[in-house]
Amino acid sequence: FYCALAYLFNPYSILNCVGLTTTIWSNFLLSVMIFALSRKWKLLCILMLALETQKSLYPFILIVPIALAFSEDSKSKAARITMTIATYVAIFGALNYVAFLKMGSWNFIDSTFGFIIHCRDLTPNIGLFWYFFMEMFDHFRQLFLYTFQLNTTILYLFPLTFTFKECPEFLLTILLTLTTIFASYPCIGAIAFYMSLIPLWKRVSPFMSHNFIVVSTFLVTSILGPTVYHLWMYANSANANFYFG
Numbered sequence: 001f002y003c004a005l006a007y008l009f010n011p012y013s014i015l016n017c018v019g020l021t022t023t024i025w026s027n028f029l030l031s032v033m034i035f036a037l038s039r040k041w042k043l044l045c046i047l048m049l050a051l052e053t054q055k056s057l058y059p060f061i062l063i064v065p066i067a068l069a070f071s072e073d074s075k076s077k078a079a080r081i082t083m084t085i086a087t088y089v090a091i092f093g094a095l096n097y098v099a100f101l102k103m104g105s106w107n108f109i110d111s112t113f114g115f116i117i118h119c120r121d122l123t124p125n126i127g128l129f130w131y132f133f134m135e136m137f138d139h140f141r142q143l144f145l146y147t148f149q150l151n152t153t154i155l156y157l158f159p160l161t162f163t164f165k166e167c168p169e170f171l172l173t174i175l176l177t178l179t180t181i182f183a184s185y186p187c188i189g190a191i192a193f194y195m196s197l198i199p200l201w202k203r204v205s206p207f208m209s210h211n212f213i214v215v216s217t218f219l220v221t222s223i224l225g226p227t228v229y230h231l232w233m234y235a236n237s238a239n240a241n242f243y244f245g
Contacts, residue, residue, distance in 0.1 A: 016189025022055070024189065026193075029049075030193060033066075046088045054099075057113050057116045057117070061175055061179065063088045066172065067080075068161075069168040117145075117184075125185060126191075127182075127186040131244045133145070148184075156174075173194070173197050176193075225243070229243050
């Protein structure tokens, strides 16, 4: 209930609704996924994750904390984890096959997953990719592109999984936050979603450091972001470094 309130009254989510972006559907699918996970509805949880992966690609790493969560009460954890991942792969493959039957070819893969992976659109956004690759020499592009994609997906997956394997729900929240921050086309509505999950972990708030600095940073950057974007794009009195910084 508190997470729902945190999302509905988050100014980022309001901007997302006004803009009529497809991120709203991503947040809906992820919300149903987390709800199904809390109720131990395995098939629904995996289906929602597969649908979201079909749309946004990066959430595929969330299958790891989901598999860990559904194996908590099992005596043979390895077998249960393997079965969960295999079910996810099967559903995701079936969705792609349905898309193939609908489209008549496999070209949609390059138009969706390929577009996300290769980052062909360098339109300024709140992310890292556009700024970095706008200034990148072409012969270095592939190296750094795949380095960035690894950073967004599996770089943090293994150390965080070994650290938080006993608390898969917390692991899911962290991975969801990291993929949102480092995605090739991040959206402000996705930030609203992971911020709305913060009330779930109120019990760990006493262990946080620098609360004032963190909160102040969110407030200041939320104000400066639109301001320097306007100065750069409309008033022509700043540049991309102002916005990116």
